[in-house]
Amino acid sequence: MAKKQLNVRVDATTAEIARERAEQQGISMNQYIERLVQQDMGEAGRTFVDTAAQFMKEFETAFLAEFGEGPAGELQDVRR
Template identity: 60%
Template sequence: MAKTQLNVRVDEGTAQVARERATARGMSVNRYIEELVRQDAGEIGHTFVEAAGDFMKQYEALFAEEFGAEREGGAREAATREGRR
């Protein structure tokens, strides 16, 4: 993967913490920051999926009423499969 240079400015305290945490993990500050960004991006996706699941649980009865009971069973099976992953 091609690399792009990104310059950021942080206060000295933040820079020192980043250096210390990277060293403790045996990696460069650059790699440490890359991993933090990747983790954050992954959490956003996970948070979205959880919120969507909560929405479906909250409105399941309304969807069943609107679209029929046969859809409710299919939605419940799909939610059960997702919960097992």
């Protein structure tokens, strides 16, 4: 995959911590920042799925009342 250059500004303390963490992990600063972004993307996806599951759990009764349940347990549209 082609790489794209980003220029970011952070305070001196943040820059030093990032350098130290990258060094501790034996990777470049670029790799460290890339991993952080990838982890953040993964967490956002997990958060979405967890939130959607909680929503369905809380509103399952309302969905079943509105749409009913099909033979295999799936929701069906009963408004027809």
